[in-house]
Amino acid sequence: MAKQAKKIWIVLDSSGFGGIESHVEQLALGLSSLSNHVTVVFIQNHAQHPLEKRLQSHGITCVLLDGRIVSLWQAIKTHKPDIIHTHGYKAGILARPIARMMGVSCASTFHSGEKKQGRLHWYDWLDRNTAFLANHVYAVSTPILDTLPCPATLTNNFVDTQQLKPSKGEKIAFVGRLSQEKAPERMLNLATRYPSLHFDIFGDGPLRTQLEAEATENVTFHGAQESMTSIWPQVGLLVIPSKAEGLPMVALEAMARGIPVAAFDVGGLNRLIEHGKNGWLLEPNDMDGMAEVVHTWCSGNEHDKKHWRDNAIDTIETRYSAKAVVPLLLQDYAIFAK
Template sequence: MKKRTNNIWIVLDSRGFGGIESHVEQLALGLKAANNQVSIVFLQNYGEHPLQRRLMFSGLDCIMLDGRIASLWQALKKEKPDVIHTHGYKAGILVRPIARLMKVPCASTFHSGEKKEGKLQWYDWFDRHTAFLANHVYAVSSPILSTLPCSAKLADNFVDTSKITPSFGTEIAFVGRLCKEKAPDRFSVLSKRFPHLDFHVYGDGPLRSELEQKAPDNLEFHGVQKEMHDVWPRIGLLVIPSRAEGLPMAALEAMARGIPVVAFNVGSLDQLVRPNENGWLVKQGDMEGMISAIQDWRQSDSVQKAQWSKEAIATVKQRFSTEAVVPKLLADYATFAK
């Protein structure tokens, strides 16, 4: 048996809680459960962070830096991790060259595939074109993988299913950041087509104010929830109307609890959602198709809903669980962490 990496750094730059942060939480917990020492390193301290509280509650070490390259260098020199795993463009751009100079093995995961605008497009370009400095590069979906100009591999997002219980909720919900790529505006349009049903939005972002001003009476905004564990049991159907995606953690979290997903066929959702078995995949932008899927869910009987729930749970456990993914990742680490 190959020796497991003892000291792993997971590095990111983060102000809030979204898909990357959810991925990092699951990764950290999975690596810790496999008997590794794990530290989550925040490059910049923006104040109290929801992910930091969650990680520390789970007994994980968090390191808050001050954003300076010198501080990063000194922390690396002092702690001497066996492997660094970066997430997000800033972490990748800053950490990879320093890790290469200090001869610390480094992996990078790319989570974003949507087209960037303004300064972000240049950061995104630089991030991708310096990815070769990492020992191993991952992408969370096939479309993202296709944008990387270096050797890389697909890495499935995953969730810890060991303590998750099935949901028997009834809410129709959107869970995620309220931004153009996630298309909460489409969710608002859907709610107007079902005025007799309540629709729920869990999340925050730049579009929230505009959406709330135009929202119908049956659309309720809950904001970011400190503990989604308390929310998932209320949800019966997760709607993902995104214009761009990787493999959204919200979909995995939902299906792990037996909540079927109706989504536009973007990113790697076709690897997770099997139409008429554990959810619905609709052609991108086909709002009538999504309306039909919601009606299908509403009109189904308890036996059919139980079958969708069973298939959703089985799909996540077999391919997108900690037990399925973390051993593969540790095997990769072992190839360059010597």
């Protein structure tokens, strides 16, 4: 099975580290662990990229191009990958037609379902309306699947659970981009309701200055993290107050370490979270309910917390781990690469 897709290229355009980049990292490691030759191709060189550094530390080959379609064309023609798997709009728009013309099998994963504004709206439209050029299209949540105008498959994001240790931390944390769709201002709302508790925000983005100006003293902003490895052991509850999501990698990364997630029912989170069992899933915008969840978690005894932590880990191991998902992906590769 793996021999039919020995040389796999993962193609993306990226200048920072977020959910797509985390997915690509896990995908590259998972495919490589099953004896495939994996190369991660950055469409454009945005200087030293945190993902490039992390991949290279694991022995994954990275190629940085100059953003021109002719450069991608020449690279594919020269190296002749068996499979190209694209992530993000620019990678899909450029790589799919080239792969089709060269007879290279191509897959595309769509990670985002929220509406874009301005120029991004047209890039997103073009990405979705050229998705049919791929041999196989994936979406990480049902709402994203519903936006695609071609046949596509619902797929799970996943994380490598090997060597992960359960967290026994107590921090109440937000981890993500400080932007409108992530609704980080809702963490400030929780902080005003519970002045005796402390709330930690890990991430950066366009709303940071405004949020810091409005935050109470029981909120700490830690900025963007090159790696969350040393942070996760300090976290006890992850709050995802987003207005829109796919199937966020940050939720999987937390739950794989036994950190329950409190989130609103957006995107694919209802496939992941079982309310009261491995986390809490609330109706969108129900801030009273979210505040009650914070109280529930803080007042839980050790037996309660162990129950939530163990169920979170079990959910990821069973359905969202690399060992559960990557073999299924390789089966798809083998089918459409024939």
